[in-house]
Protein backbone atom coordinates (compact mmCIF):
# COMPACT_ATOMS: atom_id res chain seq x y z
CA UNK A 276 0.00 0.00 0.00
CA UNK A 277 1.29 3.42 -0.86
CA UNK A 278 1.10 5.92 1.92
CA UNK A 279 0.22 9.45 0.91
CA UNK A 280 1.57 12.48 2.71
CA UNK A 281 0.67 16.06 3.52
CA UNK A 282 1.95 18.86 5.74
CA UNK A 283 -1.32 19.01 7.66
CA UNK A 284 -4.31 16.68 7.78
CA UNK A 285 -7.67 18.07 8.82
CA UNK A 286 -10.27 15.57 10.03
CA UNK A 287 -13.81 16.90 9.76
CA UNK A 288 -15.35 19.14 7.09
CA UNK A 289 -17.50 21.37 9.22
CA UNK A 290 -16.94 25.09 9.13
CA UNK A 291 -13.85 24.97 11.39
CA UNK A 292 -12.15 22.26 9.36
CA UNK A 293 -13.00 24.00 6.10
CA UNK A 294 -11.91 27.47 7.26
CA UNK A 295 -8.66 26.07 8.64
CA UNK A 296 -7.98 24.28 5.34
CA UNK A 297 -8.65 27.57 3.56
CA UNK A 298 -6.30 29.56 5.82
CA UNK A 299 -3.56 26.93 5.49
CA UNK A 300 -3.91 26.66 1.72
CA UNK A 301 -3.74 30.44 1.50
CA UNK A 302 -0.46 30.28 3.44
CA UNK A 303 0.92 27.72 0.98
CA UNK A 304 0.67 24.69 3.28
CA UNK A 305 -0.06 21.31 1.71
CA UNK A 306 -3.28 20.40 3.47
CA UNK A 307 -5.69 17.49 3.06
CA UNK A 308 -9.17 17.57 4.57
CA UNK A 309 -11.27 14.46 5.15
CA UNK A 310 -15.04 14.66 5.53
CA UNK A 311 -17.26 11.62 6.05
CA UNK A 312 -20.13 13.01 3.93
CA UNK A 313 -20.43 16.41 2.26
CA UNK A 314 -19.00 19.61 3.74
CA UNK A 315 -21.23 20.90 6.51
CA UNK A 316 -23.22 17.66 6.79
CA UNK A 317 -22.70 17.45 10.56
CA UNK A 318 -23.50 20.21 13.01
CA UNK A 319 -22.32 23.12 10.83
CA UNK A 320 -24.83 22.95 8.00
CA UNK A 321 -27.65 22.22 10.42
CA UNK A 322 -26.91 25.24 12.58
CA UNK A 323 -29.37 28.09 13.20
CA UNK A 324 -26.40 30.23 12.13
CA UNK A 325 -26.98 33.25 14.29
CA UNK A 326 -24.02 35.60 14.38
CA UNK A 327 -23.59 37.43 17.64
CA UNK A 328 -21.24 39.47 19.74
CA UNK A 329 -23.25 38.84 22.86
CA UNK A 330 -20.90 36.90 25.08
CA UNK A 331 -19.87 37.49 28.64
CA UNK A 332 -16.17 36.66 28.61
CA UNK A 333 -13.31 38.55 26.99
CA UNK A 334 -11.93 35.49 25.24
CA UNK A 335 -15.18 34.75 23.42
CA UNK A 336 -15.79 38.43 22.75
CA UNK A 337 -12.39 38.96 21.11
CA UNK A 338 -13.08 36.06 18.79
CA UNK A 339 -16.72 37.05 18.17
CA UNK A 340 -15.63 40.54 17.26
CA UNK A 341 -13.15 39.15 14.76
CA UNK A 342 -15.87 36.95 13.21
CA UNK A 343 -18.07 39.99 12.62
CA UNK A 344 -15.12 41.82 11.08
CA UNK A 345 -14.66 39.00 8.58
CA UNK A 346 -18.26 38.17 7.60
CA UNK A 347 -19.21 41.38 5.75
CA UNK A 348 -16.55 40.84 3.06
CA UNK A 349 -16.19 37.07 3.20
CA UNK A 350 -18.34 36.31 0.16
CA UNK A 351 -16.10 38.57 -1.89
CA UNK A 352 -12.95 37.12 -0.36
CA UNK A 353 -13.89 33.47 -0.98
CA UNK A 354 -15.29 34.38 -4.41
CA UNK A 355 -16.97 31.07 -5.20
CA UNK A 356 -20.21 32.25 -6.79
CA UNK A 357 -22.18 30.93 -3.81
CA UNK A 358 -24.25 33.41 -1.87
CA UNK A 359 -23.54 33.55 1.87
CA UNK A 360 -26.81 35.40 2.57
CA UNK A 361 -25.16 37.52 5.24
CA UNK A 362 -27.48 39.97 6.97
CA UNK A 363 -27.12 42.26 9.96
CA UNK A 364 -30.64 42.53 11.26
CA UNK A 365 -29.53 42.26 14.87
CA UNK A 366 -29.69 39.78 17.69
CA UNK A 367 -31.84 40.23 20.78
CA UNK A 368 -31.66 38.51 24.18
CA UNK A 369 -34.99 38.86 25.96
CA UNK A 370 -35.13 38.82 29.76
CA UNK A 371 -38.20 37.78 31.74
CA UNK A 372 -36.53 37.78 35.17
CA UNK A 373 -34.47 40.32 37.15
CA UNK A 374 -31.45 38.07 37.61
CA UNK A 375 -31.36 37.42 33.87
CA UNK A 376 -31.62 41.12 33.08
CA UNK A 377 -28.79 41.93 35.51
CA UNK A 378 -26.55 39.37 33.80
CA UNK A 379 -27.39 40.78 30.35
CA UNK A 380 -26.47 44.24 31.62
CA UNK A 381 -23.10 42.93 32.83
CA UNK A 382 -22.45 41.25 29.49
CA UNK A 383 -23.36 44.42 27.61
CA UNK A 384 -21.07 46.52 29.83
CA UNK A 385 -18.20 44.20 28.99
CA UNK A 386 -19.09 44.24 25.29
CA UNK A 387 -19.17 48.02 25.22
CA UNK A 388 -15.79 48.19 26.95
CA UNK A 389 -14.49 46.28 23.89
CA UNK A 390 -16.22 48.66 21.44
CA UNK A 391 -19.02 46.26 20.54
CA UNK A 392 -22.15 48.36 19.87
CA UNK A 393 -24.60 46.45 22.12
CA UNK A 394 -27.34 48.23 24.02
CA UNK A 395 -29.91 47.49 26.69
CA UNK A 396 -33.49 48.36 25.72
CA UNK A 397 -36.64 48.75 27.77
CA UNK A 398 -39.92 47.00 26.87
CA UNK A 399 -41.50 50.17 25.45
CA UNK A 400 -38.46 50.82 23.25
CA UNK A 401 -38.72 47.27 21.93
CA UNK A 402 -42.42 47.72 21.25
CA UNK A 403 -41.80 50.98 19.38
CA UNK A 404 -39.04 49.60 17.16
CA UNK A 405 -40.53 46.14 16.44
CA UNK A 406 -44.33 46.62 16.80
CA UNK A 407 -45.00 43.10 15.50
CA UNK A 408 -43.30 41.52 18.51
CA UNK A 409 -45.64 40.63 21.34
CA UNK A 410 -43.39 40.69 24.34
CA UNK A 411 -45.80 40.28 27.24
CA UNK A 412 -43.94 39.82 30.48
CA UNK A 413 -40.53 40.98 29.31
CA UNK A 414 -38.53 43.30 31.54
CA UNK A 415 -35.82 44.28 29.07
CA UNK A 416 -33.54 43.10 26.28
CA UNK A 417 -29.93 43.23 25.18
CA UNK A 418 -29.57 44.04 21.50
CA UNK A 419 -26.70 44.33 19.04
CA UNK A 420 -27.62 45.67 15.62
CA UNK A 421 -24.37 44.56 13.98
CA UNK A 422 -25.16 40.91 14.67
CA UNK A 423 -27.07 38.77 12.24
CA UNK A 424 -27.34 35.71 10.08
CA UNK A 425 -25.45 33.71 7.48
CA UNK A 426 -26.23 30.62 5.40
CA UNK A 427 -24.31 27.91 7.28
CA UNK A 428 -24.26 25.54 4.33
CA UNK A 429 -22.87 27.88 1.70
CA UNK A 430 -20.49 29.26 4.33
CA UNK A 431 -18.95 25.82 4.89
CA UNK A 432 -19.08 24.83 1.22
CA UNK A 433 -17.50 28.15 0.19
CA UNK A 434 -14.59 27.78 2.57
CA UNK A 435 -14.01 24.30 1.14
CA UNK A 436 -14.39 25.46 -2.45
CA UNK A 437 -11.91 28.33 -1.94
CA UNK A 438 -9.49 26.01 -0.12
CA UNK A 439 -9.54 23.65 -3.12
CA UNK A 440 -8.96 26.49 -5.52
CA UNK A 441 -5.87 27.43 -3.46
CA UNK A 442 -4.51 23.92 -3.71
CA UNK A 443 -5.99 22.08 -0.73
CA UNK A 444 -7.19 18.52 -1.24
CA UNK A 445 -10.74 18.20 0.07
CA UNK A 446 -11.95 14.61 0.21
CA UNK A 447 -15.68 14.27 0.78
CA UNK A 448 -17.55 11.00 1.45
CA UNK A 449 -14.24 9.79 2.82
CA UNK A 450 -14.55 8.96 6.52
CA UNK A 451 -11.46 8.67 8.71
CA UNK A 452 -11.77 5.55 10.83
CA UNK A 453 -8.76 6.04 13.05
CA UNK A 454 -5.83 8.26 13.85
CA UNK A 455 -2.29 6.91 13.91
CA UNK A 456 0.32 7.76 16.53
CA UNK A 457 3.81 6.46 17.24
CA UNK A 458 6.03 7.13 20.26
CA UNK A 459 3.65 9.77 21.54
CA UNK A 460 3.58 11.62 18.20
CA UNK A 461 0.82 11.85 15.65
CA UNK A 462 1.58 10.05 12.43
CA UNK A 463 -1.52 10.28 10.28
CA UNK A 464 -4.94 8.79 9.62
CA UNK A 465 -6.56 5.74 8.06
CA UNK A 466 -9.68 6.18 5.93
CA UNK A 467 -12.59 3.82 5.52
CA UNK A 468 -11.23 2.70 2.13
CA UNK A 469 -8.06 1.64 3.92
CA UNK A 470 -5.95 4.50 2.58
CA UNK A 471 -3.19 5.69 4.88
CA UNK A 472 -2.19 9.34 4.97
CA UNK A 473 0.75 10.65 6.99
CA UNK A 474 1.40 14.17 8.26
CA UNK A 475 3.40 15.62 11.14
CA UNK A 476 0.38 17.66 12.25
CA UNK A 477 -3.28 16.70 12.39
CA UNK A 478 -6.25 18.87 13.28
CA UNK A 479 -9.26 17.04 14.69
CA UNK A 480 -12.32 19.21 14.09
CA UNK A 481 -15.05 16.62 13.76
CA UNK A 482 -17.59 18.01 16.23
CA UNK A 483 -19.11 15.22 18.34
CA UNK A 484 -17.42 12.61 16.13
CA UNK A 485 -14.07 13.88 17.48
CA UNK A 486 -14.44 11.92 20.72
CA UNK A 487 -14.30 8.37 19.27
CA UNK A 488 -11.55 9.41 16.85
CA UNK A 489 -9.39 10.93 19.62
CA UNK A 490 -9.86 7.74 21.60
CA UNK A 491 -8.11 5.78 18.82
CA UNK A 492 -4.84 7.42 19.95
CA UNK A 493 -5.68 7.36 23.66
CA UNK A 494 -6.89 10.96 23.97
CA UNK A 495 -9.96 11.40 26.12
CA UNK A 496 -12.21 14.29 25.03
CA UNK A 497 -15.17 15.27 27.25
CA UNK A 498 -17.28 16.04 24.17
CA UNK A 499 -20.68 14.45 23.61
CA UNK A 500 -23.49 14.95 21.11
CA UNK A 501 -26.89 16.44 21.89
CA UNK A 502 -29.69 16.70 19.34
CA UNK A 503 -31.19 20.14 18.61
CA UNK A 504 -34.13 20.85 16.31
CA UNK A 505 -35.09 23.65 13.95
CA UNK A 506 -37.89 24.38 11.54
CA UNK A 507 -38.33 26.71 8.63
CA UNK A 508 -41.48 28.36 7.29
CA UNK A 509 -42.53 29.36 3.83
CA UNK A 510 -41.31 32.85 2.85
CA UNK A 511 -43.29 35.92 3.85
CA UNK A 512 -42.68 39.58 3.11
CA UNK A 513 -39.20 40.55 4.27
CA UNK A 514 -39.33 42.84 7.30
CA UNK A 515 -35.81 42.32 8.69
CA UNK A 516 -36.96 40.58 11.86
CA UNK A 517 -33.86 40.18 14.04
CA UNK A 518 -32.89 37.01 15.85
CA UNK A 519 -34.98 36.99 19.03
CA UNK A 520 -33.92 34.68 21.83
CA UNK A 521 -36.40 34.31 24.67
CA UNK A 522 -34.69 33.47 27.92
CA UNK A 523 -37.80 32.08 29.59
CA UNK A 524 -38.19 28.83 27.66
CA UNK A 525 -35.24 29.04 25.25
CA UNK A 526 -37.36 29.62 22.14
CA UNK A 527 -35.82 31.67 19.35
CA UNK A 528 -36.77 32.85 15.90
CA UNK A 529 -35.51 35.05 13.10
CA UNK A 530 -36.22 35.92 9.53
CA UNK A 531 -33.81 34.70 6.85
CA UNK A 532 -33.01 36.97 3.87
CA UNK A 533 -35.31 35.02 1.53
CA UNK A 534 -38.26 35.81 3.81
CA UNK A 535 -38.55 32.44 5.52
CA UNK A 536 -38.61 32.24 9.30
CA UNK A 537 -36.54 29.89 11.39
CA UNK A 538 -37.85 28.69 14.75
CA UNK A 539 -35.87 26.80 17.36
CA UNK A 540 -36.09 25.94 21.00
CA UNK A 541 -33.63 24.34 23.36
CA UNK A 542 -34.81 21.37 25.31
CA UNK A 543 -32.83 19.74 28.11
CA UNK A 544 -34.52 16.40 27.46
CA UNK A 545 -33.20 15.96 23.94
CA UNK A 546 -31.28 12.73 23.36
CA UNK A 547 -27.47 12.64 23.34
CA UNK A 548 -27.15 11.34 19.79
CA UNK A 549 -25.46 12.34 16.55
CA UNK A 550 -28.29 10.99 14.37
CA UNK A 551 -30.40 13.71 12.80
CA UNK A 552 -33.78 12.29 13.69
CA UNK A 553 -36.95 14.36 13.95
CA UNK A 554 -39.11 15.23 16.89
CA UNK A 555 -42.88 15.82 16.75
CA UNK A 556 -42.77 17.14 20.31
CA UNK A 557 -40.41 19.88 19.18
CA UNK A 558 -42.68 20.94 16.33
CA UNK A 559 -45.66 21.50 18.59
CA UNK A 560 -43.77 23.09 21.48
CA UNK A 561 -41.78 25.52 19.40
CA UNK A 562 -44.63 26.79 17.25
CA UNK A 563 -46.74 27.42 20.30
CA UNK A 564 -43.98 29.33 22.04
CA UNK A 565 -42.89 31.39 19.01
CA UNK A 566 -46.40 32.32 17.84
CA UNK A 567 -47.05 33.82 21.27
CA UNK A 568 -44.25 36.32 20.61
CA UNK A 569 -44.96 36.95 16.94
CA UNK A 570 -48.67 36.27 16.37
CA UNK A 571 -48.51 37.66 12.82
CA UNK A 572 -46.96 34.37 11.73
CA UNK A 573 -49.82 32.11 12.77
CA UNK A 574 -51.12 31.70 9.22
CA UNK A 575 -47.67 30.90 7.82
CA UNK A 576 -46.91 27.37 6.76
CA UNK A 577 -44.09 25.29 8.19
CA UNK A 578 -42.14 23.78 5.32
CA UNK A 579 -39.34 21.75 6.88
CA UNK A 580 -37.95 20.53 10.12
CA UNK A 581 -34.49 19.14 10.79
CA UNK A 582 -32.09 18.46 13.59
CA UNK A 583 -28.38 18.38 14.14
CA UNK A 584 -25.98 17.55 16.93
CA UNK A 585 -24.32 20.03 19.25
CA UNK A 586 -20.89 18.93 20.42
CA UNK A 587 -21.23 19.71 24.11
CA UNK A 588 -18.53 19.95 26.74
CA UNK A 589 -19.13 20.09 30.51
CA UNK A 590 -18.75 23.91 30.50
CA UNK A 591 -20.34 24.50 27.06
CA UNK A 592 -17.16 26.00 25.69
CA UNK A 593 -14.85 24.76 22.98
CA UNK A 594 -11.54 22.98 23.29
CA UNK A 595 -8.80 24.48 21.11
CA UNK A 596 -5.56 22.92 22.21
CA UNK A 597 -2.71 20.57 21.46
CA UNK A 598 -3.39 17.15 22.94
CA UNK A 599 -0.88 14.99 24.84
CA UNK A 600 -0.17 13.32 21.48
CA UNK A 601 2.45 15.59 19.93
CA UNK A 602 1.23 17.21 16.72
CA UNK A 603 -2.46 16.47 17.32
CA UNK A 604 -4.53 19.65 17.65
CA UNK A 605 -8.23 19.64 18.52
CA UNK A 606 -10.85 22.28 17.79
CA UNK A 607 -14.24 20.97 18.85
CA UNK A 608 -16.78 21.06 21.66
CA UNK A 609 -18.35 24.36 20.63
CA UNK A 610 -21.62 23.29 22.26
CA UNK A 611 -23.94 25.00 19.82
CA UNK A 612 -22.29 28.34 19.09
CA UNK A 613 -19.46 27.13 16.85
CA UNK A 614 -20.71 27.95 13.35
CA UNK A 615 -20.21 31.69 13.77
CA UNK A 616 -16.66 31.04 15.07
CA UNK A 617 -15.61 29.62 11.69
CA UNK A 618 -13.48 32.66 10.79
CA UNK A 619 -11.69 33.03 14.13
CA UNK A 620 -11.45 29.25 14.65
CA UNK A 621 -9.84 28.81 11.25
CA UNK A 622 -7.43 31.62 11.96
CA UNK A 623 -6.23 30.41 15.36
CA UNK A 624 -5.94 26.79 14.18
CA UNK A 625 -3.86 27.90 11.22
CA UNK A 626 -1.69 29.97 13.56
CA UNK A 627 -1.17 27.05 15.94
CA UNK A 628 -0.48 24.58 13.13
CA UNK A 629 2.12 26.92 11.62
CA UNK A 630 3.81 27.60 14.95
CA UNK A 631 2.65 31.21 15.09
CA UNK A 632 1.25 33.04 18.09
CA UNK A 633 -2.57 32.95 18.02
CA UNK A 634 -4.20 36.37 17.78
CA UNK A 635 -6.29 35.58 20.88
CA UNK A 636 -5.05 34.11 24.13
CA UNK A 637 -6.44 30.55 23.99
CA UNK A 638 -5.71 29.64 27.62
CA UNK A 639 -9.40 29.35 28.55
CA UNK A 640 -9.94 26.82 25.73
CA UNK A 641 -7.27 24.41 27.00
CA UNK A 642 -8.04 20.72 27.29
CA UNK A 643 -6.58 20.28 30.77
CA UNK A 644 -9.13 22.63 32.34
CA UNK A 645 -11.55 19.74 32.87
CA UNK A 646 -9.02 17.62 34.80
CA UNK A 647 -7.95 20.71 36.75
CA UNK A 648 -11.56 21.57 37.51
CA UNK A 649 -10.95 25.11 36.24
CA UNK A 650 -13.93 25.31 33.90
CA UNK A 651 -14.47 28.10 31.36
CA UNK A 652 -17.66 29.70 32.56
CA UNK A 653 -19.47 31.73 29.88
CA UNK A 654 -22.53 33.55 31.22
CA UNK A 655 -24.04 34.06 27.75
CA UNK A 656 -24.59 30.58 26.43
CA UNK A 657 -27.66 29.04 24.85
CA UNK B 658 -42.85 19.66 -24.47
CA UNK B 659 -44.58 22.28 -22.45
CA UNK B 660 -41.69 22.55 -19.99
CA UNK B 661 -39.31 23.82 -22.63
CA UNK B 662 -41.34 26.95 -23.18
CA UNK B 663 -40.72 28.30 -19.75
CA UNK B 664 -37.02 28.92 -20.35
CA UNK B 665 -35.22 26.02 -18.79
CA UNK B 666 -36.18 26.30 -15.18
CA UNK B 667 -35.83 22.95 -13.46
CA UNK B 668 -36.63 23.88 -9.88
CA UNK B 669 -39.75 26.00 -10.07
CA UNK B 670 -39.97 26.71 -6.37
CA UNK B 671 -36.53 28.31 -6.26
CA UNK B 672 -36.40 29.31 -9.96
CA UNK B 673 -33.17 27.51 -10.80
CA UNK B 674 -32.27 26.89 -14.43
CA UNK B 675 -30.58 23.85 -15.87
CA UNK B 676 -27.47 25.81 -16.88
CA UNK B 677 -26.91 26.84 -13.33
CA UNK B 678 -27.26 23.23 -12.17
CA UNK B 679 -24.88 21.97 -14.85
CA UNK B 680 -22.33 24.64 -13.95
CA UNK B 681 -22.06 23.34 -10.37
CA UNK B 682 -22.07 19.70 -11.47
CA UNK B 683 -19.12 20.55 -13.73
CA UNK B 684 -17.41 22.22 -10.77
CA UNK B 685 -17.37 18.83 -9.06
CA UNK B 686 -20.55 18.84 -6.98
CA UNK B 687 -21.91 15.51 -8.10
CA UNK B 688 -24.51 14.66 -5.52
CA UNK B 689 -27.95 15.99 -4.79
CA UNK B 690 -27.16 16.93 -1.18
CA UNK B 691 -24.47 19.38 -2.28
CA UNK B 692 -26.47 20.90 -5.13
CA UNK B 693 -29.40 21.37 -2.79
CA UNK B 694 -27.25 23.37 -0.41
CA UNK B 695 -25.53 25.47 -3.04
CA UNK B 696 -28.61 26.23 -5.16
CA UNK B 697 -31.57 25.60 -2.82
CA UNK B 698 -32.96 23.09 -5.35
CA UNK B 699 -35.28 20.77 -3.47
CA UNK B 700 -35.68 23.21 -0.59
CA UNK B 701 -38.86 24.88 -1.82
CA UNK B 702 -42.38 24.27 -0.58
CA UNK B 703 -42.67 21.16 -2.77
CA UNK B 704 -39.54 19.72 -1.13
CA UNK B 705 -38.13 18.64 -4.47
CA UNK B 706 -41.10 16.76 -5.80
CA UNK B 707 -40.92 18.94 -8.89
CA UNK B 708 -37.18 18.87 -9.52
CA UNK B 709 -35.45 15.98 -7.77
CA UNK B 710 -35.91 13.40 -10.53
CA UNK B 711 -34.70 15.70 -13.28
CA UNK B 712 -31.63 16.69 -11.26
CA UNK B 713 -30.87 13.07 -10.41
CA UNK B 714 -30.99 12.27 -14.13
CA UNK B 715 -28.51 15.09 -14.79
CA UNK B 716 -26.24 13.73 -12.07
CA UNK B 717 -26.53 10.27 -13.52
CA UNK B 718 -25.49 11.56 -16.93
CA UNK B 719 -22.53 13.43 -15.44
CA UNK B 720 -21.24 10.63 -13.21
CA UNK B 721 -22.17 7.62 -15.30
CA UNK B 722 -23.87 6.09 -12.28
CA UNK B 723 -27.44 4.81 -12.54
CA UNK B 724 -30.03 7.00 -10.78
CA UNK B 725 -30.74 4.16 -8.35
CA UNK B 726 -27.15 4.38 -7.05
CA UNK B 727 -27.29 8.12 -6.35
CA UNK B 728 -28.11 9.51 -2.93
CA UNK B 729 -31.52 11.15 -3.37
CA UNK B 730 -31.27 13.50 -0.38
CA UNK B 731 -33.69 13.63 2.48
CA UNK B 732 -37.33 14.69 2.34
CA UNK B 733 -38.01 16.41 5.61
CA UNK B 734 -41.22 16.47 7.61
CA UNK B 735 -43.82 17.86 7.66
CA UNK B 736 -44.41 16.04 4.38
CA UNK B 737 -46.80 18.76 3.26
CA UNK B 738 -46.53 22.36 4.49
CA UNK B 739 -48.69 22.86 7.58
CA UNK B 740 -49.96 26.12 9.05
CA UNK B 741 -47.90 27.06 12.09
CA UNK B 742 -51.10 27.77 14.00
CA UNK B 743 -52.36 24.22 13.49
CA UNK B 744 -49.11 22.78 14.78
CA UNK B 745 -49.31 24.97 17.86
CA UNK B 746 -52.89 23.87 18.51
CA UNK B 747 -51.94 20.20 18.41
CA UNK B 748 -50.33 20.71 21.74
CA UNK B 749 -53.45 21.93 23.53
Ligand code: FES
Pocket residue numbers: 667668669670671698699700701702703704705706707708709
Ligand atom coordinates in the same frame (compact mmCIF):
# COMPACT_ATOMS: atom_id res chain seq x y z
S1 FES C 1 -39.35 22.42 -7.69
FE1 FES C 1 -37.48 22.30 -6.66
S2 FES C 1 -38.10 22.47 -4.61
FE2 FES C 1 -39.97 22.59 -5.62
